[in-house]
Amino acid sequence: MDREGARRRLRAVPTDDAQVQFANLHGYKRAYRMAGSGPALLLLHGIGDNSLAWEPVFNQLSEKYTVIAPDFLGHGFSDRPRADYSVPAFANGMRDLLTYLDVERVTIVGHSLGGGVAGQFAYQYPEMVERLVLVGTGGVTKDVNPALRALSLPFSEYALGVVSLPWVFSTFSAASRMLHQHLPGALFRDNNEIIRVLERMPEKGSAEVFARTLRSAVDWRGQVVTMLDRCYLSAGIPTLIIWGSDDQVIPVQHAHMLHSAMPGSQLVIFDKSGHFPFRDDPDRFVDLLLSFVASTVSANISRADVKVALRQGPSSQPLTGDAEAQMAVLDVLGSDERSAT
Known part of the structure; x- marks a missing residue:
């Protein structure tokens, strides 16, 4: 064709x-x-x-x-x-x-x-x-953000899993947005976008997939x-x-x-x-x-x-x-x- x-x-x-x-x-x-x-x-x-x-x-x-x-x-x-x-x-x-x-x-x-x-x-x-x-x-x-380097380390998926728990995530996102509003330089320039992405983490298996994907391209030294x-x-x-x-x-x-x-x-x-x-x-x-x-x-x-x-x-x-x-x-x-x- x-x-x-x-x-x-x-x-x-x-x-x-x-x-x-x-x-x-x-x-x-x-x-x-x-x-x-x-x-x-x-x-x-x-x-x-x-x-x-x-x-x-x-x-x-x-x-x-x-x-x-x-x-x-x-x-x-x-x-x-x-x-x-x-x-x-x-x-x-x-x-x-x-x-x-x-x-x-x-x-x-x-x-x-x-x-x-x-x-x-x-x-x-x-x-x-x-x-x-x-x-x-x-x-x-x-070169890549140090947070991604840290998340490539062993057992990071468990930390992401905890953050993704509904009551933990709601507290985390509210605190992050408040800090971003009052202290714009304290967090990521894309703080709100990062929170938007993390909102998918409550899906079962998301934290494990995130970690496996990240480790395929990033380690503690970077990409x-x-x-x-x-x-x-x-x-x-x-x-x-x-x-x-x-x-x-x-x-x-x-x-x-x-x-x-x-x-x-x-x-x-x-x-x-x-x-x-x-x-x-x-x-x-x-x-x-x-x-x-x-x-x-x-x-x-x-x-x-x-x-x-x-x-x-x-x-x-x-x-x-x-x-x-x-x-x-x-x-x-x-x-x-x-x-x-």
Whole structure:
């Protein structure tokens, strides 16, 4: 079936009817929200979050595109089996879901963990990717908030389980919001968003899934995977990088490093925004994304293209950007602790 035929067969869903739907894949329930018609946008949420993270931008995007926002396995309304919760496993799950939905090619928009999954998906299945949009993405280099390092330690799931108890969580969230209101600098810039994510923890098994997912990518020293060593393989994919200037979860310096390692990428920093720029300023985010899609030509990468790039190696794509960003990228590429997926 040709590409246009695949797009015509995408099931159109009214924009006001983006209720959760389910696909049964390998015996497990995978939740997703889908609306609109036309070329497909795949929206991937962060760790511990779910597809409703995209609620501020979902309806606007679905006016022009088929928007698919899944709940990763172990998140939201999806099942929580004892399973592999690594970044490559999530990428495989997205391949399976898209195949189930008869969607052959997508523009992938990934936030935080979802950005790492988007990058991994482009690495594993480049022929399915039209564009990449990476938002405050994980998987660039070590630096990450100390709280996430601490939560990667053994038995952290028990602490999360205690916090998620209804009476404990209500006290915790009320105290956090009061502190954030009266002492804004005392907690995360995204304090309210963190509480929103934690509100999913009362779901049975959520704390265990959070810990298993986090440990697949983070340890006490920071992130253990990076996409910088294989960015050259995505050189033919139009890429937009969006970051908040005040991101306290993953530093904005990562945006400049990623931009340096991906020649031809576009970089936009949301001033005074934190880890969730698409929620801090949804109208700007939608305008930026729509403009990016409209102004770029879909990638069309074949297996032969990947073979040529692999044989040429990363040196065929020189770094760009300022000297500081280039040196930071080179430091990561010279480390023996980088990803070897």
